[in-house]
Amino acid sequence: MWTRIGVLLAAAWLVAGPAAAEPPTNDDCLTCHEDQKALESSTHGPLACVDCHSPLATATEFPHTTPIDKVKCASCHDDIGSQYHDSIHAWAKEKAGLAVAPACADCHGKHDIKARTDTASRVYRTRIPDTCGSCHTGIKERFDKGIHAVMLKKGDSRAPSCADCHTAHTIQRADTDKWRLAVTAECGTCHDKVVASFRNTFHGKVTELGFARVAACADCHGAHEILPAANPASMVSKARLVETCSRCHPGANERFVAYDPHPNPRDYNRSKVLWAANVFYWALIPGCFGFFGLHSGLWFYRSRKENSHDAGK
């Protein structure tokens, strides 16, 4: 034990001490690895090669013969590292042994890594679908047909790309109840009024209770190929409503789909009858409770008075 600590201390002195060999400079590395010049213009430009390829900092023989360890991004980006570790991608790679599952560099690039605010970055908002789509080609095809992709391609920064719903580093399975319920709130960050009206419905209330058996946004609108209702190809277009509702309500007909999944009792033009029902109950409920509240209050007051009167007799 003490011998080991002694060796470690000696090694530390060797590394840190003035007698240690100077680590190779970037120019040293580029002598051989001239194809990695991209680093200079990357967001990691100010870093030394050996900051990431740390085993080489102490190497004494060049060219180095042994293959070097994989770069550990988490040694600097530890918070992102632990987020990634909880994601389905890390699970696939580390636990399920799925070699093609992505690690950091697969999405961010290696030496050419750019900040996500850089339009040339692979993780720049509008480029994210291409990056994710390099593996998820089928989803990308569907996403490209949807209104969100169209907006994104126009450079509309409000349009969601993959990471807005799925997150960047804590990506989870999308078929769990937990995920399906949580994503509704994500739709609501832009479509706040629509989600608020959805919360007024049976669908919205049941999902809010944490039970995913009933429809949330994606069940009717689709997840990736979302289209406006005016588009006949949309799942919620007039032409396809019966088909869409029938997925959960077998036997749904034209009359059935006149149901409004986003009602607003205060909107006279949306449904006059619902509006009238709202007015009626807003008059009836306070009226009824006001009347009987007063009635009970007065009754209580009179009874107390009579009791104290009786007691005084």
Add this chain to the structure above:
Amino acid sequence: MTPASSLAVARVVQPADAGVKAVPIDVAQLHFRRFDSKTRVLHIVVMATFLGLAATGMPLLFSDAPWASRLALLFGGFHGAGLVHRFMGATLLLAVAWHVSNVFWRAFVGGEKGLFWGPTSMVPQPRDFREFFGMMKWFLGFGPRPRFEHFTYWEKFDYWAVLWGTLIMGTAGLVLWLPIAASHVLPGWLFNVALFVHGAEASLAIGFIFVVHFFNGHLRPGKFPMDLVIFTGSVSRHELEEDRAAEFDRLLAPGRPDRGVLTAAPTEIVIRRGYIVGTVGLTLGLSLFALIVYAMVR
């Protein structure tokens, strides 16, 4: 007790044609029957299903409240709560349907008089308005407490509120239960109205029963903590004289003996059972109401 009224009671208990063996009974201790056993059972069914419907429906109505999913989990989650809700709803609908048909049967087949008009009828009549204004005067100290008959105006209100509520909630509930079947006759936008009305009417019913009915029927001074008459079925002579002077006078009027209204006082066990059922009902109802208040002021 005045000698005249004790005579009247004697006449009621021992009608000339009764021919029963004279059993020494203290007539002053006899109770007056108010609710027959069918009515008492009906109230228990309405009470149990109403509490069950409220407890299983509230998680949906207040789905954003922190207690909502836990209350639903009490019934095995949303699915279980839904099953219980539909079972309770169907039971309540059947009970009310039985009651309504029973009333019509008694009136039109049995030939029973006074169901739709008169002192023992549930139908609102001019005297209810007079008694209401009389009650207002009494509240404010401008007059004596009205001399009520068999049903007071607030009891009639309770009764019609349950009938109206069951009709509205039951219809809306059935549409929401079977939307595909309903869509053969009704347009889908009516389901939105049905859901809204079901929730609004539920708020009204829950508030009304757990506050107004609980106060008027049980918690008010003079009845606190509860009025057992709906469980025992009868009231004492003193209670009847106090609460329903007009009915008392009518029942004891000379020459108008109303047979069948006098009954033995409830036994100890019946009273205890009444207290248990009443306490459970009041506690559950007030607890549910507390959850609503919490959800609203939170």
